[in-house]
Amino acid sequence: MENLVALVFLLVLVIVVLIKTAVVVPQRSEFVVERLGKYRTTLEAGFHILIPFLDKIAYKRSLKEEPIDIPAQTCITADNVTLEVDGILYLQVVNSMQSAYGIEDYHFAAGQLAQTSLRSAIGKITLDSTFEARETLNGQVVDALDEAASNWGVKVLRYEIKDIQPPKTVLDAMEKQMKAEREKRAEIARSEGQKQAIMNKAEGDRAEAIFLSEGEKMKRINEAEGRAQEILRVAEATAEGIRRVAEALSMPGGKEAANLEVAKKYLDEFGKLAKTNNTMIVPGNLTDMSAMVATAMATFEQVKSGSYPTFQAETSSPQKSG
Template identity: 35%
Template sequence: MQINDLGVVLLLALIVFIIVIITKGIVIVKQAQVIIIERFGKYLQILTPGINWIIPIMDKPHLMEWRENRDYMDGSGRVRSVPITEMRNVIDMRETVYDLPRQSVITKDNVGIEINALLYFQITDPINAAYKVESLPTAIEKLTQTTLRNIIGEMDLDQTLTSREIIKSKLQVILDEATNKWGVKVNRVELQDIIPPAAIREAMEKQMKAERDRRAMVTEAEGTKTAQILKAEAVRESEIKKAEGMKQAAILEAEGISEAKIKVAQAEAEAVKIVASTVAQSSNPASYMISLKYIEALTKMTEGKDNKIIYMPYEASNVLGAVAAIKDLTGGVPAAK
């Protein structure tokens, strides 16, 4: 009985051991993650997303240093991001954002500035990332810092402040080429802050203020100039319109006078024709007209209460002839009874 009981105990222990081994050997890998398995310290395989099985004790996951940013609230109530380094047996294949700490660099014209950047990278080959570099996050950080110093050291301060795109593109190309052997793809780089010294910032602010004042003065002067030009053009247009109006009025007045004179001349001609046809029956029409003008002229000369004119006709027969002609025209005046 004791032997049988011992056999049962051993059998139960074996079953429990097998169950533990199977349980410990089941590894579930999440999507977009992989696990590198080593057997007795040597690379064995990569576990892909899903249910996988390994032999416990013999197979172990490779531990890899990983760094991520974690937010915390400081004493002033502001949220700050701090990089945390830890050892993981899971390799994340998704794109990772790494906030590089702020560092001091010197420009080509010997001006010290502070700069920090964001690095977006992705592990494409987990085997190279695990075995080709000792600490992938540290290597990427140091490579980015030294590369950034070299790029900024070749540029002046003004060029550094205005050439963010050039700096980002150069930094991305250099980092992508350098990290390719580590199984890492650098997708893009973003510069967060470029902070010059306080004295430089104060001088830049003064320069910007002076530039804004200059632009305001130029804008005001251009506005005044435009207003004066528009005003002069308006006056010129007004004078032109006025002159054209006066010209048109003078033309119309002249045309009116001309038409009036034509009408008067036509009326006189018509009167002369009528008089001529009437006078021709009894006397000379020419003598009649001369006598009529002579009398009109004599009447105008004697107008005015202060005028004293002594008129001596040079030929009395002309006056008598004119009177006779008028008498003939009118048919004579009947004598008073």
């Protein structure tokens, strides 16, 4: 019985020794080993044997990227507006020994420093700039944290602002401002449309006036050219008629025929005067038809030769009939 108890005790002792001495470090992890309370070494991934009762694993560190949630905090902008801002911080242990002995709790310290750095950065800008300057704020927080965390064996990778929540009164004012801005843009768009419509109409009226004036101009030019052509054709026809009359007069019997035609026209015209008027003034030598025809023919001959006759006053007194 005593032998059995001793065997069990020995087995338990062996198991404890194995547990104390054999250590397996996972991938992307490091263990900090202390010997009699003092730092001895840092174990990387793999299998390791420790001295039982002398060495112990004091700290375990993961070398993976760690996200830390930064709770919402109250920040005041440069124009005295209160904001509720929260975010998330990403960091990574690069030196396990420094992260164990450089600071008590690097998670807590990084979170607190992120909050204070963010409050300081937001206090330098106005409310309107806050929403547009997220990238700048994130960069300022990372720079402030990374400088302090370098002594902790921790590398700050990035910081992201998750939400910026202004007070309800500020949200209402911003909504009214945005509404007014939208109405302003709409009014500007309407006025620009009306302006463009007026300009287009004026341009159309101008083009129409130009086209009408051009048309009127062409019309008058065409009418003038038509009248000129008419006058030219009438003159040409008159000249041709005179030429033919001259040719006819130079032919045998032409003058006799012209005398007869002149006498006939003379009588016809005086006959018309007698029909339309009750009183008519006639020459004193109305009965001397041959003298009148001879005078007319002599005048025609002078016109044909290029000389013009001289007219003298009638010596005989006119006779009045009626």
